[in-house]
Amino acid sequence: MLAIVLVVFLYLKRPWFYDLTAESEHYICYSTATTEQTEQILDVAEALYTAYTTEFAGLPDLSTDHPKLKLKLYKNREEFKSYNPLSGWAEAFYQKPYCHQYYSEGEPNPYHWMAHEATHQLNEEVAHLDLPRWLNEGIAEYFGTSTWRDGQLHLGEVDPNTYPVWCRGDMVFSGDIAADIRAERFIPLETLIKDHGGPDIDEHVNLYYIQWWSLAHFLYHYEGGRYRSGIKPLLLDHGTLDAFRRHIGAPEEIQPLWYEYLRGAEYMDTSVASEDVGSADK
């Protein structure tokens, strides 16, 4: 029995040997992917860094004076899963100080897992925010699903080849909010913010991610950015329900607007089919 426990422990703890170390201005990446792939990951990470620090300039605890941010880039999904056997449904994860992700060569967008996790890292290590899950994920998804083009991240311009956007087409929103809530097809806004009392996340993981993502996108872009000015105060007040009421509005008034925004989803294109790869992070 002891031997079995020891074998399992050593399997979980076995070291990962990387082949190369590459650096950019703000990042250091340990990698088993190719040099070209690793450089692309660093290019996107730097574009993300610029977009993030520009967007959140002025947040009181944001500081660009920090050691290089650390990335571990696995050459493929198989290697990532092999060295992170407890990752469950996660396709990538951030555990301070490392973002762990694989280079997804088979996907049209091979870097979106990194962009998502690296945003969590920026929330933690650069902006020093203390956020609840809905807002931490929402911000990571807002940046992580934005389009990388010409060396820049175009915030809010949704790349359909990113998680969770590619799941949007699987969701059915009937137009009747109460009916969708009863059928566990829609998580009420208050429940999402309080992070309590909603459907089981293990069974509805994509729904949670879709709603976190679309709520963040709504806050940035609804009616040309009607709620945008409330986002920074909301971040600083830890995204509580009270803070939402103060800086955005009454959840009962916002919910139907957001629901229709999510339902319409004019800001995205679901016509591009995705690979049938997993889900998200934790």
Ligand SMILES: [Zn+2]
């Ligand atoms: Zn996440």
